[in-house]
Amino acid sequence: MRSRQYLQAYLFIAPSVLIMGIFMLWPVISSARLSLFKSSQFGPSTFIGLGNYRAMFSDPIFRADLLHTVVFAVIATPLTIGLAVMFAVMLNRKLHGRGFFRAAIFLPAVLSMGVMSIPWDFLLDPTIGLLPHWLAPLGISFGDGKADPHIAFAYVVVVGVWKNVGFYMVMYLAGLSTIPRDLYEAAGVDGASPLRQFRHITWPLLANTSAFVFIIATIASLQAFDQVYVLTRGGPYFSTETLVYLLYRKGFNDFQFGYASAVGWVLILIVLAISLTQNLYFSRRQVTY
């Protein structure tokens, strides 16, 4: 009777377990093994121990890409979350056209960043772009556009932020809806300014939402690829190349599977380290009310 029950359960999980085993679990293990081999699409692979990792860390392009990835996450994540919180607070009150404003800011979240990077590319082009022409009278110059490493990096950040603000705004709106109204009424009676109310009531009580949002936003930033691929292909001179882009280029252009797997493992270790630290940090600040 019991073994019949188990058999039933195993039939239920069989398809997922097979797919996850073959296309997730085995590949993770296999990529760890691959990262210890010098391998290419052609010819046999040879075991080189930590050779790929050593080669990687002495490769200036890898080190630059690691830096870009971290800088991208460090700039894009707080910028995205800051804007998301700001819009959520603005749109949490009763307003005419609130639904429209929310929808407009959220819309990018459902669109493909790969596809939408194509119109962005034209909008930001210094010679034929709409934004450079509109902003020129304000003295804002787009210079050489994406031919300039710094501007290209800014483009990649802007498109990433544009795509994700609405998504996190919605999560913050959900967080805001759980804060009891009477807290603000009490603060209002005490004559606290809106900024003080935000600092001392809203932001601390959003800690649980923020804990979650910070982790998923950071992890997502570290995996930036789509807008880089469409806007800059990692250029100019690798100045916008991220770790995932490097993995793609090494793996699927150069067919250096060992090296690319090692890049993947560096990414995994960074993501794990960040998840753990943020978990520890925020679990100590868990708020109940």
Added chain:
Amino acid sequence: MATTTQVTPIIAPPVSAPGPSRLAAVVKRVLLYVSLSVASFLFLLPVLWMLFASVKPEGTIISNPSQLFPTHFTLQNYSDALHAIPFARQFFNTVIFAGSVTILSLLFDSMTAYALARLEFPGKRLLFLLVLLFLMMPTQITLIPVYQLLAHLGLINTFPGLIIPRATNAFGIFFLRQFFIGIPKDLSEAARIDGAHEFRIYWSVVMPLARPALLTLGLFHFMFNWNDLLWPLIISTSNDMATLPAGLALFSGQHVVQYGLLMAGSTMAMLPMLLAFLLVQRKFIQGIATTGFK
């Protein structure tokens, strides 16, 4: 546009006592509306530009770079896009890919979630732990071994190769498990006493109750796969097997000058998402608010 129409109603209410604090409140409110209108406009700008540029004659896009609205209207770009990129073919590929992944993943995720939520079996905790692990892990790590495996099986550049590895999803399992745990057990117990098979209880008792969760998850699966770039870029190696994001990204890299055509292609690629968003906007937003799925 919306910028001007949104501002008027706030100034309209008669200001009875124009004291300094009252005035400050009005100014603040106006500032709020102005900044929200500007922000909304900027967020919509790439979409608006894409739509408008797609109906402009090719020449006017470059000759009038500061012009948002079209002065001349044409559908030439759309017919060009249909011929130049194997657009119809790639649209079909995207529908098959995103559609099959959604259906299969909903089925397999819900079966596993059912077992995790309702059945006892050795290895249950281990399975759940793996699901949690895959939930956090960047999936790019699997790309190279999966590519090698699919190449070995001769599945590169085929629908099975695109679809099968995506046919179950750690987030889907986790999300549905949470939902299934919340469904009262009495219902399935009653069915079990009546001698119903476990699969029958899953399919006819629990699944109908989970319809809202399944719809939300299905929407996410479809959106994610419709929009995805890296996976189809790697697994499809010919234009005829590419999905729209991969096909358009490759095309834009090779033919930088055909702006109108590219915008028409991008518009058609994003149209299903735009329509879905307009139709079930509330569902999207509620889904994210309750799950935090990305």
